[in-house]
Amino acid sequence: MENPVEIRDVTYAYGEGALRREVLRDVELRVAPGEIVILTGPSGSGKTTLLTLVGALRGLQQGSCRVLGHELAGAREAERVALRRRIGFIFQNHNLLGFLTARQNVAMALEMDGGTGEAQRLERAGALLGAVGLAEHTEKRPGQLSGGQRQRVAVARALVARPGLILADEPTAALDKASGQEVVHLLRDLARSRGTAILLVTHDPRILDVADRIVAMEDGRVVGDGSAQAVLG
């Protein structure tokens, strides 16, 4: 089976001319099917930039990045949009639509899938909200939920389209310790049972235990790759 993420020799720079600054240099990274990889490193080391490249949110400049079997080097905007439908995203903030219920928010991730009908979308959304422990709250709007509950809705939204890959950037940053851990453990369990790979960026040492592998970055380069003990000492 092909790796959901295969990155080779990726170099990326912001700005042009005199303002040009390389923030990624010759990055190599792969994530195996169903694997949970945590990307960590000091602020400004390029973790988020790398994640936006993998998520097809930004065009690749140099190197090769295969995501879910699709090469992103030279990919057109429409191809990138189509690829994003097969990736689940979890952001630092939940970014739920305030005027939709939890269930409708989750179903939004299925609306761009022409193969689903309305009833099916709502049913799958409801089932996933149940799986993240929000069966009682499906008809509430984000404003009526706690921070942890909202992030769990976001987890359900990222998973509902059965993506092959989940990308998450600091998903616990806005949460207290307990709800943070609860959210990542939920994410890990659901991803494991579905065989979904996760690439997760975090500074948060309290959640490193969910990772199969840890990749450390510094100054735009990968400086460590292995088990938690091997990378972090």
Add this chain to the structure above:
Amino acid sequence: MNAMNDIRPALRGAVPQPGFLTGSWLALRLAWRQLRSERARLASAIAGVMFACVLVFMQLGFRAALFESATTLISAMRADLFLMSPMTLASFRPETIPRVRVSQALGVEAVQAAVPVYLAQASFRNPETGKRRMIQLIGFDAEAGVLDLPGLSAMREALKQPDTIAFDTRSRPEFGPVAQIFAGQGPFPVQIGNREMRVVGMVELGSSFGADGNAVLSEVNFRRAVRERPQALVDLAAIRLKPGADLLAAQAALRAIMPPDVAVLTQEELRRHELRYWEEATPIGFIFSFGSLMGLIVGMVIVYQILFSDIAGHLKEYATLKAMGYSNGHLSRVVLGAAGILAVLGFVPGTIASALLYSVVAEATFLPLSLGADRALTVFAMIFAMCAAAGLLAVRKLRDADPADMF
């Protein structure tokens, strides 16, 4: 859509995109859910569209009423051809032609009858308040039956009596309760110019921008009322042709024998001549078009503001949707869908309000204001275009929602 389908095979395991109709429906539903969630904003957007709608309805209504009322007199005349001075700009201010042209017209084989028509403005004294106001006098041979107005034929004999007039019940109310007095006590005296005349009946014609009210009277009585008018001059000649006569041939024959001091016009030509005066020689037509345009621009700005702030206030959410695989095109459909919804939601109450205003204004001005299906359709097209333009302007703001900024 098809371009998207073409690249699909290259993208293994790709998700099939919803079809155009399903996609549009989903976009429209999302737009509605968002609009609905902010009641105050929705209400002000609807009020903005309503405002534009009412303004355009009123402007178009006035414009059409002006043009229609300007020609009611001409339309009411039972004649095939008219002789008129080429100098006449509009019938409320006619230039005269020699009376002899009327009898000359009879020299053309196809002509059955030629009747002089006299037009003048004279002051009419309100029988209640005594205030004077200019009224349009329409003088003609009562026998000739050239003017086809409801009620007129019945009072043919009465109008032959000296110093009699028939009053237009659809004149502006400033002339006083003439119809009510007449209904109560029958014929009664009024003052026209310096002369006392008797109201002997009622006709229905209608006020126009050129005439606040009308009084119909015989040729002889017209001369009595308008003393300064020399006998040898008339304002218009109405010509009836023999049955089966060819209109254009008769017009050509008349032109051939007439000196250049008269123009020979068909009824339709005279109507258009009158319309052209109001449309071109006065700024009135322009003013109404300009008024409509202003209403549409104000409405567009309001709708644009609402749509723009809806996007600007939800940039993160829009960027999230883009990250989730919503294309810019689909999100544009959401914004345009919101514009379309606002167009409909503003148009419906706007049309109802306009219909009410029409009846109020028609009652006050006696202008023929009517809200027909074709005008409603025109206004809807304008309002829809206005909202679409606002939507297209607002859509540009979507570019600021960059999913790469989301992490």
